[in-house]
Amino acid sequence: MGTGVRSLRTPAPAVAAPLPEAALDVRDVEREAAVTRLFASEAVQLQRLATLLGAGHEAEDLVAEAFCDLHRRWGKLRDPETAPAYLRSVVCNLVRMRLRHLEVVRRHAPGAPPDAGSAESEVVLREDQVEVVRALRGLPERQREALVLRYWMDLREAEVATAMGISAGSVKVHTSRGMAALTRALEGTR
Amino acid sequence: MSADVEARLRETLASLAADVEQSPSAYRRAQATWRRRERRRRVLLVVLATLVIGGADAVGLWVLNSGPEHAPVVFDGPAPVSR
Incomplete structure (x- = not known):
């Protein structure tokens, strides 16, 4: 598993700041420490996930929102060990909502420029990678989500299903359709 | 072909992801946000509780105050005769 479900008992990261509020009770302190540890271990990976899903420059804000949630x-x-999976699903939802919001904005303002925050706009990619990115952007959002979670995060089908909030069967469908569409699109560019 | 596409997809996604970096202030800003929201939630809870309790008190006082001025509060029968 790429990022994997990491243990919450990892040592406290350097970003852990002392808790100033004396009023916080023990449960608050534990919660704060656990969320801080999770932030240190998961935030970068979640930001990358959000970027790959199309969050652009808002990826960091979406990840912060997921941690607030x-x-x-x-x-x-029910179990602190499920927190990384929960965060992944929140990030996927937030990115989906953001993409839909942008879609509505574009529909009401036809002259609006396309989203300049996409990841590939700033990264220097090889020609064949640019083709893959273009083909990926042409996929429906659910298929793109399934492919990113499956082939970049290396999650199992059940984990992808949890992140996307759908059944494992639907994940299979989205993945296979996405791969088929990607293959067709890439064959067309040759 | 599928394996080739899969490999290209993995490689491209890895290249894109490798370029994403977190700003140094990301944690501080996220922490400030969740603490602010927690504080706001608690303040809201206290205000709501105060309003509910205050409202209940006011209604109770109004009911007690709106009764006859010299009516007995508990016993309204004749006073027992002492022998």
Whole structure:
């Protein structure tokens, strides 16, 4: 597993700041420490995931939003070990919402420029990689999500299903259709 | 062909992801946000609780105050005769 579900008992990272609020009770301190550890271990990977899914320059803000959500619902989490999976699913949802919002904005303002925040606009890629990126952008968002989670994060089907909030069967469908469409698009460019 | 596409996809996604870096202030900003929201949630909870309790008190006082001025509060029958 690429990023994997990491243990929450990893040592505290350098970013862990002392808690200034004396009023925080023990449970708050534990929650704060656990979220801080998770931030150190997962935030970069989640930001990359958000970027690959199309969040562009908002990727960092979306990840921060996901951690705020986790902080708020920490007490309702059935097992702290499921927190990375929860964060992944929140990030996927937030990116999906952002893409839909942009779609609505574009529909109402036809002259609006395309989103300049896409990852590939700033990265120097080889010609064949640019073709892959172009083909990926042409896929429906669910298929793109499934491919990124499966082939970049190396998640199992069940984990992809949890992140996307769909069944494992649907993940199979999205992945195979996405790969087929990608293959067709890449064959067309040759 | 599929294996080739899969390899190209993995390689491209890895190249794109490798370029993404986190800003040094990311943690500080996220932490400030979740602490601010937590504080706001608690303040809101306290205000709501105060409003509910205050409202209940006010209704109770109004009901007590709106009764007859000299009516007995608990016993309204004749006073027991002492022997």
